[in-house]
Amino acid sequence: MKEKLTMAVLRACIIATCVAAFIPALNPVQLSGLISKNASLFTNAVSYNSIGSNFVRALERGWVEQSSLSVTYIGALVAGLGIVILGAAFCLSLGNIKMQKLGVKLSFIAALVGMAGMAVLCAAYDMLTASPAPERINPAFPTGIAAFFVMFGLTLLPSIAAWVILPKPAVDAHYAIEPKYKLFLMILPFLVLITLFAYLPLWGWRVAFFDYTPGIDLTMNDWVGFKWLQFLFRNESTRAEIYQVLTNTLAMSGIGLATSWLPMMFAIFLSEMRSTKFRRRIQTLTTIPNFISWVLVYSIAFAIFSTEGFFNSMLSSMGLIEQGTNHLNSGEHIWLKMWLWGTWKGLGWSAIIYIASITSIDPQLYEAATVDGAGRFQKMWHVTVPGLMSTFFVLLLLGIANVLSNGMDQYMVFYVPANRTHIRVLDLYVYHLGLKEGDQVPLATLIGMLKTVISVTLLFVANKASKFLRGESIV
Amino acid sequence: MKIYKQTFGDYAFTFLNGLFFILFTLLCIFPFYYLFINTISDNTLVARGLINFVPRNIHFDNYVSLLNVRDIFQAIWITTARTVLGTIAMVLASAMVGYLVTQQKMFARKFIYRFIIITMYFNAGLIPWYLNMSMLGLTNNFWGYIIPAIVQPFNIILVKTYIESIPGEMEESAFIDGAGYFVVFSRIILPLCKPILATIAVFGAVGHWNSFIDSLILMKGDPRIYTLQHKLYDYLNYSSDLGKLFNQGGTLTGEDVAAALNNRVVQLTVAMVTIVPILMVYPFMQRYFQKGLMLGAVKG
Incomplete structure (x- = not known):
């Protein structure tokens, strides 16, 4: 003892x-x-x-x-x-x-x-x-x-x-x-790593409650409590900016969620093609864009839509325009354009999971439907779609939980001053505020912190909803 | 197979359906082709935007001169080193941790597993991440690419699920023969897990090759360790002196070359060099990614 x-x-x-x-x-x-x-x-x-x-x-x-x-x-x-x-x-x-x-x-x-x-x-x-x-x-x-x-x-x-x-x-x-401690010691280095890179950053949240000057350590003299939270709501221009940023974030996530049935349709119609070889070819080629980075997507956009690009050159050869313009510098229809690029990159890839699920639907269901006299579209609608619903539902719930995090890469590479108003999503805004343009480190930390709290809550709610509706959890 | 008479409607449907997929596929791959023909055609034509479907006056000088630009060569080297080292470390760590968390005897096993997995669902945010990395001395430091990416909870789940599906007898008999945990791990578990490890290796390598936010934010102060993606991003954004840089580094001289090597060509060539490795390994990794995605759907 x-x-x-x-x-x-x-x-x-x-x-x-x-x-x-x-x-x-x-x-x-x-x-x-x-x-x-x-x-x-x-x-x-x-x-x-x-x-x-x-x-x-x-x-x-x-x-x-x-x-x-x-x-x-x-x-x-x-x-x-x-x-x-x-x-x-x-x-x-x-x-x-x-x-x-x-x-x-x-x-x-x-x-x-x-x-x-x-x-x-x-x-x-x-x-x-x-x-x-x-x-x-x-x-x-x-x-x-x-x-x-x-x-x-x-x-x-x-x-x-x-x-x-x-x-x-x-x-x-x-x-x-003893084996129990031996195993523990073997995993310890990895626990240290995960503590350093996943848990230790949480300690940085304290910055949100201090006046922060980069490089200077925080002391209790700089403690300002909820000053930045109040600033967020009281400062007129910040409030307007946040409002715009939130609108962008929710709009773009919303468009994504509203069209999240597209990959499912893609998979259903692709599986209607008889030839296996054809299906496999299409599947292979349409997933390529998913594996290139957003910087490369931007360079492709640049090659095609910039002043000397394919798009302008086609239009002018058809005599529709005289002088090419750089379409990447325009601030119009940004939400739609971002959605289109996202779809170009991700549609084939997102469809894979549905394609795989379709193969696991019981063929007897189709036979029974045929016997009952169902046509092609009736079978799609009454057999395939219900068979894919649970996958769709899980992905939709996860999408809802991630509604505030649309990532930064895409919006960062497509960002130009002209589209500033409509392209800035929460992640990009935090980056601009805290690291790129301003020294608003505490405010940016606070926004990131609120984002995390809301996202975790949403995930929790989505999980509960899934448990309630389907009897199984999603995380 | 039941004989089924195809109606006109069926043919029309198949035709339209197939047409749609062929068009979408063209949409997906044409940009790559377009990029490629623009890097091998006559540079003056490219600068005027005249190469659209067919390459003209084919030459490979752009790639040759690109190799002579030390900047880009350095970026290629850094990105390759990062991809290789980062992937090996991540795969070994995932295998090891995935194996260890299946060991019922471990002290506080359940807690440890949750401690690792729960980190998938939250993150502290950009600024705390940056401050943390700078506190640990990993900014402007090559190891800042590798060390934080070693432990990947999602991959650990995949390996753990896979190991649990392997019958335990082999492991048990090895223990009875007096093998230790390390021997069992390296001689039995690692070889058995090859398929799943290949899957996570593919995803890890693509992730490392493609990532640029960490280079952009953490390595701001040291251009020597910029990744290729970051360099490309810079080139696309600040294009003014690119042609000059390209010509200085290159062995080519003469006015016409200087005029010909314009910004557009440089940007497209660098983009092509960045894409090619992905396209080259794509046929090999294709076998694995579908499996990976399916495994991802069933979480443990």
Whole structure:
């Protein structure tokens, strides 16, 4: 019991320290105003560039010496090494007594290494303050050093305790680990990856409640609460813009949903063709556009609809127009055009799932219908269509859940200033607002956040609806 | 087969139906043909928009000079590296995770599986994604293309479902013979899963080859690691000096070449170079994608 408790405390300490290595606010390498406030200890330890990139000018002018930067990086490396050894110690601590002993030894060493790293960073801080022009590089003593010193210290205590408490393993004992933990350790790296790239970004939602200047870390002084939410509704021009963007988003998704029966019709009529070879050829060739990117679709649009393109050249050779125009620069009928491109790219592909479903419809149904005197169209309508309804329904519900996310690629590549009003969907708007044109990072984050919340809710509702109507869930 | 007399109506229907599909198919593939003939025809004719159905004065100089533009060569190299590395890493990871989550003995297995799968249904949004990537030091960094795309929940579902459909005896007998998890995974599971792994590899590779938003947003500061799609996007948008760039890099000299290598030709040629790999692997991957789509319909 006592052993278990000590090991649990040790593991908790290790996890806390490892997590802290990813938090920019606790970065002990933050020794100067020139080191990005957005970097964590992990970032600084894996790349020297993350420390040195802003110092180029300072180094040239001699405001700071290369040696102090090197020492800073060495400090980050040593601390990073400590973290890595801690991670290994955590893995070992899940094994049998012999393995745990080794793990405890390692965590002891790791805590010392980490503390040494902090000491090196303190030395680097001294070097930075003593550099020729400290006011230019404004050195600051990061709270991270103290925090990590404490955390490594806290790890040290349970390691020592565990070393004393853990019984000596038998002389002939082997290193071993229970299958359940072995499997867990095998999947752990992937869990770390998914945490880093799917869960950690959620932490960025806090930006929506702060005044944000890029590169500067958020402090509680910048906390503005629901200011941006109010801004969204109160600011006249933003409100008008949002209204237009939402209209575009819903209109284009709406057109897509309203025509979502097209792939089904495509599949039904294609399967009416007798020749298998013909069917397969058509299916193969009409799916090609699905596999090229939107940039390539745009380049095709460019080849055909630009001033010297196929379209103008055809019209002028028929004597319909004198001078070609670049149709991609026009702002008219954008919703329709976007739908047409989407259909060109996706129709053949979306039909595949229906084509496959048609083959699974019971042939006896068709025979029975024939006996009853049903014609071709009656069979299509009364046998095939009902047979495909459940697939159609699932796709429709998923489409409804995705009504706010029509993706960004298509609208981004077709975007020109002339069609700005009608092409900007929510995703593109967030990109423009936050990254491309403006510095409205908090507002863009807020909109993205609201979008996610609404989409998840819609998905949940769609799933419930499906359960209620068909008795099976869609996700 | 029952003998069925075709009426006039049947013939008319088949004719119209077939006609529609042939027209739609032409609509789908003509643009590719159009693009191609415009890159191999006389450049002055292309610039005036006179090549519509038949190529004239066929030559391949455009492709030759394209190879000499270091910019594009670099982009091709980066995109290829990304596609190969990214796909291998993703496929191995999907296989491994898909296998591990089928192991009943694992600690907190159910929770772990849900923890992975649930990430399909939400995302933090563009800005938090960007801030996160920059915090992890993956902006302006080639690994920013690969590492975030390793764990793909959807592919994990596909592999897991597939493994569950394989009879478990082989695995069990290997365990009895004393094989460890890694041996079972690499000697038994991997070979058995080849069909599904081929499917996800095809989709992963196409995704990597086609993606450009990450290059556009994350790699803004380092043009050396732009992907081909991103380069093409730039060329389509800022076309003014393209001909110049093309000629500087090229070994061709002389005024007529300079005049002939105009923006339009460059844009179309780069587009063609970007499309060709997809069209080349298309016949091979065609076998797999239908299977993949069907598997996607049955989620586990």
